[in-house]
Amino acid sequence: MATRAFQRLPSAPAGRILVLRLAAIVLSLCIIAGVLALSGHSPVVLAELILRSTLGSRFGLEDLALFMCPLLLTGAAVTVCGTIGLWNIGAEGQFYAGAIAATGVALGLHGPAIMVLPVMTIAGILGGMAWIAVPTLARAYAGVNEIITTLLLNFIASLLTYYLTTGPWRDRISGAQVSTQRLSVSIPEMWGIVHWGFPVAIVIVIGLALVLSRTRWGYEIRIGGANPEAARYAGIPVRLRIISVMLLSGGLAGLAGMFEVAGTVHRLQGGMANNFGYLGIVVAVLARGSCLNVIPAALLMALILDSGIVMQTQQLSASVVLAITGLILFMIAIGDELAHYRPVAGATPKGKAS
Amino acid sequence: MSKQPAPAGVAPGTPPVLQLRGIGKFFPGVIANKDVDLDVWPGEIHALLGENGAGKSTLMNVVTGIYQPEEGEIILDGYGQTFTSPQEAIRAGIGMVHQHFKLVQAFTVAENIHLGWDEAPRIASPAVMEARTREISERFGFPVRPDARVCDLSAGEQQRVEILRVLARKARLLIMDEPTAVLTPEETGELFRALRAFRAQGNAVIIISHKLDEVMEISDRVSILRGGRKVGTFNTADCNPSMLAATMVGRDIVRRNMRARPEGAAPIATDPVMQLRNVSVRDDRGVDTLRDVSLDLYGGEILGIAGVAGNGQRELTHVLTGLMARTSGEILLDGNLVDRADPALFVQAGVGHIPEDRLRSALAPSLSVTANMALREYPYPPIGTHGLYDAQAAGGLARDIAELAQVTIPDFAMPVRNLSGGNQQRLVARREIRIASRVLVAAYPARGLDIGAIATMLGYLTDLRDQGVAVVFISEDLEDLLNVSDRIGVMFHGRLMSVIDAEAADMATIGLLMGGRDATNTQSGAAQ
Known part of the structure; x- marks a missing residue:
């Protein structure tokens, strides 16, 4: 007990985390390659294919950007909420609510895109906010755990989407299953199939990073998250801040849903959230509470998703892809934990507890 | 003082339930206990009195096996004992009820009573455990609802469960740390009645408190600790609250007059x-x-x-x-x-405020030194203008405060919890003085x-x-x-x-x- 070879740091330096995460990714890729080789696939061929169809081709890059767009926003939604110490597990539901609201506008409002799109955007944001409103008020005024309330509302939003797309809003034109008709307006494309929602999402994330670090509101949120008692002591109206942060978080996820409907899918479809809400939690965890880190974290997550699709075309089942995702995240979590430890100078390497 | 004869009512030749002889316990740079002698006799309620940091809790942690003393011996019923773990102390009949209860909130009362108890039946249905609990509860005179969940109970009821847990394990010496801190006056009255009943069966109680009137009401004898040492043991009947308070704090006081104002000081408004x-x-x-x-x-x-x-x-x-x-x-x-x-x-x-628990309520431990130093002045220029937060100005403020507080900080962006407790305190004090x-x-x-x-x-x-x-x-x-x-x-x-x-x-x-x-x-x- 007297001599320990490692010392635990209370907070891990960012450089060490980066190095260990890269090591974790490389290590997990090696493990994956080993398993694939044992099961009769050639890791080299697969790797080449994945690289070519993601980072190595224009089509791949466009696909990556489309995956990143919702992940940036849902990741930011969870990160912002986490800054004040709360978990928004309901980005999935708020995503659907935003998509539903935007679709409602598009189906009911006929006019030029320049007029309809802004209304859809506002409707999407308000939809997300409305979906988190009850958990927000319950949290702020009754102390109800937001993790459970936001999570449960996901299922309602998802089922509501199924109801609308098979019931009142079902496609009566082409007869597509579990879908509305194609929306008459869409977000203009800027580069191939990548719509303008992508750069807007990047700007929003950067803007949020600035708001959190450079405004009084952001400072109060950070204090409120780090120690609510200290926030109260400093005269910060913690309850109002909780309400504003949670609504913002819901609005971001709702906007992600609107972008997806109006930019990528062009219809409201059952199951269209594609786990983007839940993956937003993963992105936020990878970003470690920093909005700027959401960008590389969303990129990593998009890469994993995209590679998964490529692998499915090579007769690898979807569950293998899920297992790979889990492995990479698992290794990164270990890397993050190890980053807290540093060797103690002078400790005997094989020091038996004396 | 420690060689007091057995109090009246104890048969001659009966040894004390607990005897401490010259107990010493040291932490790096701190003498928590030194030369503490204490006798606790069967059939007495013994109060342990002292200021915060006088060493009461450490002494009781030594008695209950949480700490091992560096010096001295623990004698139970006349036989020397060493406890290497709390379990051994419990087996020897010493039970402690902590100020902060150690119950599983989601379990029922019966489950909590049986948790980690080696006499619990191997296969126990809720009904069996509840029946056993009811029997124990009646035997010791602490009414509880065996099937209630702990999280639904009031503080007083939770305390009764804690006490029963200890008593069920055949404790003859019950140690209670600030038992009335969380109780209503009625609950306090009930607790005291129950403790007297427990005493009447020839058991002993040590009660840690700094509520003087309660000490006067419940205890037979009082031992006062100050600075880790025992000042004395007194028969409560010979004491009064004022004398106890004076003994608790009364060391030799060096009076220095710091009231004199220098030239040009502001007069009293x-x-x-x-x-x-x-x-x-x-x-x-x-x-x-x-x-x-x-x-x-x-x-x-x-x-x-x-x-x-x-x-x-x-x-x-x-x-x-x-x-x-x-x-x-x-x-x-x-x-x-x-x-x-x-x-x-x-x-x-x-109005500036240096709170009592400043490390807990006046700082955000995971945020940077700079962010913590700005806590009081962020809404005002130069840090807060037009709703913005100027990190540069906050950094300047943090450096000013650190300099005045004479704390050297290698990196103002590091979390404030990386600083020592003393340095955190100095920074808080300086920050508050600035705005006061x-x-x-x-x-x-x-x-x-x-x-x-x-x-x-x-x-x-x-x-x-x-x-x-x-x-x-x-x-x-x-x-x-x-x-x-x-x-x-x-x-x-x-x-x-x-x-x-x-x-x-x-x-x-x-x-x-x-x-x-x-x-x-x-x-x-x-x-x-």
Whole structure:
């Protein structure tokens, strides 16, 4: 007990985390390659294919950007909420609510895109906010755990989407299953199939990073998250801040849903959230509470998703892809934990507890 | 004192249940206990009294096997014992009920009673456990509902479960740490009745407390610890609260007059900055924690607040800084009525606050040193302009504060928790002094500091006084209070007993007041 070879740091330096995460990714890729080789696939061929169809081709890059767009926003939604110490597990539901609201506008409002799109955007944001409103008020005024309330509302939003797309809003034109008709307006494309929602999402994330670090509101949120008692002591109206942060978080996820409907899918479809809400939690965890880190974290997550699709075309089942995702995240979590430890100078390497 | 004969009623030749001989326990740089002798006889309730940090809890942790003593021996029923774990102490019949209960909230009472108990039946249905619990509950006279979940119980009921847990394991010596801190007066009465019944069966109780009247009511003998050593053991019948209070705090006091003002210091203002008019606070247990307190604070004056901890000092601090709403009475700032408890309002008025638990409530541990130093001034220029937060200006402020506090900080972006506790305290004190343009409320500002740092801290207070700030200095150290304060108020049971002129104050008077005796001859120097 007297001599320990490692010392635990209370907070891990960012450089060490980066190095260990890269090591974790490389290590997990090696493990994956080993398993694939044992099961009769050639890791080299697969790797080449994945690289070519993601980072190595224009089509791949466009696909990556489309995956990143919702992940940036849902990741930011969870990160912002986490800054004040709360978990928004309901980005999935708020995503659907935003998509539903935007679709409602598009189906009911006929006019030029320049007029309809802004209304859809506002409707999407308000939809997300409305979906988190009850958990927000319950949290702020009754102390109800937001993790459970936001999570449960996901299922309602998802089922509501199924109801609308098979019931009142079902496609009566082409007869597509579990879908509305194609929306008459869409977000203009800027580069191939990548719509303008992508750069807007990047700007929003950067803007949020600035708001959190450079405004009084952001400072109060950070204090409120780090120690609510200290926030109260400093005269910060913690309850109002909780309400504003949670609504913002819901609005971001709702906007992600609107972008997806109006930019990528062009219809409201059952199951269209594609786990983007839940993956937003993963992105936020990878970003470690920093909005700027959401960008590389969303990129990593998009890469994993995209590679998964490529692998499915090579007769690898979807569950293998899920297992790979889990492995990479698992290794990164270990890397993050190890980053807290540093060797103690002078400790005997094989020091038996004396 | 330690060689007291067995009290009346104990058969001759009966050894004490517990004997401690020369117990010493040291932590790096701290002597927690030294040369402590203690006898606890069957059939007695023994109170252990002392200030915060006097070594009561450490001593009891030694007795219950949580700590191993460096010196001395523990003798049970005449036989020497060493405990290497709490389990061994429990097996030997020593049970402790901690101040913060150690129950599984989601389990039922019966499940909690049987948890980790080697006599619990191997296969036990809820019905069996509940029946056993009911039997135990009746045997010891602590009524509980065996099938209730612990999280649904009141603090008093939870405490009964804790006690039963210990008694079920055949404890003959029950140690209770501040048992009445969470109880209503009715629950306290019930607890005391049950403890007396337990004593009547020839068992012993050690009760840690600093509520003097409860010690007087329940205990047969009192041992007083101070600075880790035992001052003495007394028959409670020979004691009175004032004498106990004086013994608890009474060391040789070196009186240094720090009241003298230098040339050019601000005189004591004629109009009060802040006034309390008959302020009372009732907590959510329905206990009046602050009763009818009236107080005037004048710029350029230090008002000391003395009293045994837990007599309303915390509530007074919180009312004075807007953290706690009063139940009745009035608060005036510069003659204007303050109608709501809002800390921001008080900060704006120039009221600084060094809270008692500053590391927990005045800092955000995971945020940077800079962010923590900006906590009080972020809404105002240069840091806060047009709703923005200027990180650069905050950095400048943090450097200024660190320099004044004489804390060297390698990196202002690192989390404040990386600093030592002492340095965090210095930074908080300096930050609060900066904003205290009218009033500083300092609760135990010297606690945890070494002697040099205490002198510096007291110097801060007198400097502020000389600048014309009204300082409220709450402390349990009478020496510091007498040296620095102009007036001293004494708190007892939430009441401000009396405010006396510090120069004329003597230990005996303050001791009487701390024990709740409103000595009429002390009224001469009292403020109206």
